[in-house]
Amino acid sequence: MKTTSLKNSILITAFAVGFIWCFKAFELNFNVDLSWLGVYPLALPGLVGIITAPLIHGSLEHIFNNTLPMLVLGSFLIYGYPKTRWRVLITVWLLSGIGVWLFGRESFHIGASGLTHGVFFYLFVVSIFRRDHRSVVLMMIAFFMYGGMTMSIFPRQEGISFEYHLFGALAGVLCACLWHSLDPKPTVKAYSWEVEPKSEDPIIGDQWRLDGQAEDNEGNIKTVPNEKENMNDQR
Numbered sequence: 001m002k003t004t005s006l007k008n009s010i011l012i013t014a015f016a017v018g019f020i021w022c023f024k025a026f027e028l029n030f031n032v033d034l035s036w037l038g039v040y041p042l043a044l045p046g047l048v049g050i051i052t053a054p055l056i057h058g059s060l061e062h063i064f065n066n067t068l069p070m071l072v073l074g075s076f077l078i079y080g081y082p083k084t085r086w087r088v089l090i091t092v093w094l095l096s097g098i099g100v101w102l103f104g105r106e107s108f109h110i111g112a113s114g115l116t117h118g119v120f121f122y123l124f125v126v127s128i129f130r131r132d133h134r135s136v137v138l139m140m141i142a143f144f145m146y147g148g149m150t151m152s153i154f155p156r157q158e159g160i161s162f163e164y165h166l167f168g169a170l171a172g173v174l175c176a177c178l179w180h181s182l183d184p185k186p187t188v189k190a191y192s193w194e195v196e197p198k199s200e201d202p203i204i205g206d207q208w209r210l211d212g213q214a215e216d217n218e219g220n221i222k223t224v225p226n227e228k229e230n231m232n233d234q235r
Helices: 006-030 044-055 060-080 085-103 113-130 133-150 162-179 227-234
Strands: 213-215 221-223
Touching: 006 044, 006 060, 044 085, 060 085, 060 113, 060 133, 085 113, 085 162, 113 133, 113 162
Parallel strands: none
Antiparallel strands: 213 221
16 A cells, blocks of 8 residues: 555544544534533443544543644554554554443543554554664654653543543554554665675776685685696596
8 A cells, every 4th residue: 555645644634633623613513512422331322432432522622632642643653554554543443442331430431532542552562563764753753742641541530531541552552463564664775885886896806816716696705626626637
């Protein structure tokens, strides 16, 4: 699959972020509360939230805190991993919601924080497996900006669904373990000064070799019998 440019990756992610903002605009304009579309653990109606919960946010601060990291991390994912980006997003989306439904506290869990944590942990762990320049650079920028996500998977503040953070992170780690080798590593350009010349020195030539030495097709030096030795053997 062809790699998407960074500019187009940002545009794609910005479109997704704008789609999420449409739900908040709908709530504000019509004065409705869509939190019932969140994940409610161990309740059959709460299963709908596995699909819809990442689209719903409780306040403007909540949606700002989730969509800004999504814009950055999502752009990195789409740009750096063309073969696995969509399966990672879908897997993190579903597994984080399922984990919350099975093990979360009795409350409506909403927000895209599970998705952002999953993408962050995917970028972090996959760079450890791959260790190519692009993966490491993307991970370093992501960690510099949002390294605090490594701590927000633990319960710290009332009213924040750490379960969504935790299961999103676990889903991201799982994706990295399963699919870290699917995306081709970027080719490294070799400069002329890095390539050792195979030609002989224009002044010395092959005079440095001992008698009876020659170079094979692979550039290895080997000894070959000379004519005098062949004549002696025939006698």
